[in-house]
Amino acid sequence: MNDPRTVAPEPDHRASAAARLVAPVFHRMLDRIDRALKMGAIEATLPDGTRRLLGGRAAGPVAVVDLRRWRALVRLATGGSVGWYDAWAAGDWDSPDAVPLFALFMANRVALGHSARSGGLAKLAARAWHRLRRNDRAGARRNIAAHYDLGNDFYSQWLDAGLTYSSAIFAEANEPLETAQDRKIAAVLARTGARPGDTILEIGCGWGSFAAAAAAEGNEVHAITLSAEQKAAIEAKALRGVTVALTDYRDVKDRYDAVVSIEMVEAVGQRYWPDFLDMVARVLKPGGRAAIQFITIADDVFPAYASSVDFIQRYVFPGGMLLSESRFRASAEARGLAWRDPHHFGLDYAETLRRWRVAFEAAVAEGRLPARFDERFVRLWRYYLMYCEGGFRGGGIDVVQVTLTEY
Structure with a gap:
């Protein structure tokens, strides 16, 4: 990682070898979220042990997020807000106060685009359920x-x-x-x-x-x-x-x-x-x-x-x-x-x-x-x-x- 706003993990970090191996893929997903945050910031602790600031370019809500498993980002990408809740319920992420995070998502709703919307087969299945x-x-x-x-x-x-x-x-x-x-x-x-x-x-x-x-x-x-x-x-x-x-x-x-x-x-x-x-x-x-x-x-x-x-x-x-x-x-x-x-x-x-x-x-x-x-x-x-x-x-x-x- 070359992002100057990323803090390297401590020697006793919690990340497994598998987590470190896949981390670059998920950091690229975070890069996209980072670029979309026009106001406010996320102070994130990541599964590979790094701490990273997303956004922070202009005033707005500041959310603290403990991303415990990379799976949370997969669920967000495939299931939108439903997947993000599923990830929270499963313990894949947590926050001392999630209100600023939801305010941040809403304040940056246009730039974030479909980041909080389901897609593909998940979207089709959800719409079929909703029609019922x-x-x-x-x-x-x-x-x-x-x-x-x-x-x-x-x-x-x-x-x-x-x-x-x-x-x-x-x-x-x-x-x-x-x-x-x-x-x-x-x-x-x-x-x-x-x-x-x-x-x-x-x-x-x-x-x-x-x-x-x-x-x-x-x-x-x-x-x-x-x-x-x-x-x-x-x-x-x-x-x-x-x-x-x-x-x-x-x-x-x-x-x-x-x-x-x-x-x-x-x-x-x-x-x-x-x-x-x-x-x-x-x-x-x-x-x-x-x-x-x-x-x-x-x-x-x-x-x-x-x-x-x-x-x-x-x-x-x-x-x-x-x-x-x-x-x-x-x-x-x-x-x-x-x-x-x-x-x-x-x-x-x-x-x-x-x-x-x-x-x-x-x-x-x-x-x-x-x-x-x-x-x-x-x-x-x-x-x-x-x-x-x-x-x-x-x-x-x-x-x-x-x-x-x-x-």
């Missing part, structure tokens, strides 16, 4: 159950008291999460322009935090979900002014003064965006408003993202898909829905995820998670929360609130 999880009526219910029906006794251990599983809006760094969640709910309700006595359809109602707040203001809320666990939780609260039903959004027939959807559209999928927006346009009464909160991925990587399967789709949220804001907006406008007052607050989501991760780790440490969840599950969710937080901090993932009205 499409969000038709039967598939949508299975996909929602796979994520949201993990159990109310699970989510209640690390979400806030209202069980709000979507981004908060913070006014200051140290305020309680519950306060920031209340602010988000109030912002969504304000977008509807609803007055006491108005009817609101909430599509994907979670555990009822928005419905409770809207009903407290005198609105009648019809909440729909595909999660049996969420429906049971809302029914147990016996909220006055709130009805809840296991209903697919495509089957809504009545008309409403307002429609609300908070981070539900990610479960729809690009193929069904027109169906979702047709429904919104159909059920809104004249002069009504829809308030939508949704998660986006940058247009500069959306085509590659949409044609592959990422870690979250494979292991956490089958059938899920982030939105291209420009494409979703165009689809809304094609259905006569005007796009009003978009508000982006991705860093608030990063902070929300950080708070969730702290609470999740406390629940793990105190043994409060249900016994049915083993260590493998815990590690998967730990990785998921870090992965998402890093995506928002890296700037390629965002969260948006928008109001839709008739032209």
